[in-house]
Amino acid sequence: MDIVTSYLIEVTKLPQSTVIFLYTLPILATLIGISRYIIGLRTFNLYPHLILTYIFFQLSFTNTNTYNVVGALKYGIFIVLFTLIAIILIKSATNRINMHFIPKKAITIIFICVFLLISLVLAGALYKTAFVNIDSIVLLLVVIIAEEFLSIYTKKGIETLLRVTFGTLTISILMFLLISWPEFQTFILSNSWVLVVVLVINYIVGKYMGLRITEYFRFKSLLSDDQLENGSTKPE
Numbered sequence: 001m002d003i004v005t006s007y008l009i010e011v012t013k014l015p016q017s018t019v020i021f022l023y024t025l026p027i028l029a030t031l032i033g034i035s036r037y038i039i040g041l042r043t044f045n046l047y048p049h050l051i052l053t054y055i056f057f058q059l060s061f062t063n064t065n066t067y068n069v070v071g072a073l074k075y076g077i078f079i080v081l082f083t084l085i086a087i088i089l090i091k092s093a094t095n096r097i098n099m100h101f102i103p104k105k106a107i108t109i110i111f112i113c114v115f116l117l118i119s120l121v122l123a124g125a126l127y128k129t130a131f132v133n134i135d136s137i138v139l140l141l142v143v144i145i146a147e148e149f150l151s152i153y154t155k156k157g158i159e160t161l162l163r164v165t166f167g168t169l170t171i172s173i174l175m176f177l178l179i180s181w182p183e184f185q186t187f188i189l190s191n192s193w194v195l196v197v198v199l200v201i202n203y204i205v206g207k208y209m210g211l212r213i214t215e216y217f218r219f220k221s222l223l224s225d226d227q228l229e230n231g232s233t234k235p236e
Contacts, residue, residue, distance in 0.1 A: 033202060038212060038213065049168055059071070080169065082115065083145065
C-alpha cells in the first residue's frame with residue numbers, strides 16, 4: 001500500500017473494502033464513459049452500470065472475507081433476469097391503471113418486491129443456497145435497477161429494453177470481474193495516484209468529438225464512398 005492508502009486504513013481505521021469501493025468507483029465510471037463515447041456501446045446511463053456491478057460485488061462476499069465470483073454471477077444474473085421478466089409482466093398489468101404517480105409507483109414496487117421474494121426462493125431451491133444473509137442494500141439496489149428497466153420499457157419498448165439490458169449486464173459483469181480481481185485490488189491500493197490519471201482521462205473523453213469505434217463499422221460503406229469521391233477529385 002502507498003502512503004495515502006496506509007493512512008486511510010491504518011490511521012483513520014477505514015475498512016479496506018470501503019477504500020477499495022471509493023478507489024474503484026471513479027475508475028468504473030471512467031470505463032463506462034469510454035464505452036459510451038469512444039467505443040459507442042448503447043447501454044443504460046452511468047448509475048445502472050455501477051449499481052449492477054456492485055450488486056455482483058456484494059453478492060460475492062463470503063464469511064471468510066474472500067470473493068465467490070462464480071456464485072455472485074450465478075445468483076446475480078438469475079435475480080436480474082427474473083426481475084426483468086417481472087417488469088414486463090408488471091408493465092402489462094399496470095399499463096391501463098390511471099392514478100396518481102406516487103401511488104402507482106408504490107404499487108409497482110409492491111409487485112417488484114413480491115417477484116424479488118419469489119426469485120430468492122427459486123434461487124435458493126435451484127442452487128441449494130439460503131439467501132437469509134443477503135444484504136438489504138443489495139435488494140434495494142435490485143429494486144432501483146427494476147425501476148430503470150421499467151422506465152426504458154415504458155419509453156422505448158421491449159426490444160430496446162432487451163438490447164440495452166444485455167449491453168449493460170455484459171459491461172457490468174466485466175467490471176465486476178475487474179474489481180474482484182485480487183491483483184487489480186492490490187494495484188489500486190498501492191497506486192492511489194491512478195485517480196489523478198482517471199481525472200485526466202475523463203477530461204479527454206469529455207472533449208472527444210470524433211466518431212465512435214462502432215460508428216466506423218456502421219458507416220463503413222459511407223466512409224469508403226467518401227474516400228473514393230475525394231480521391232477521384234484530386235488532380236493527377
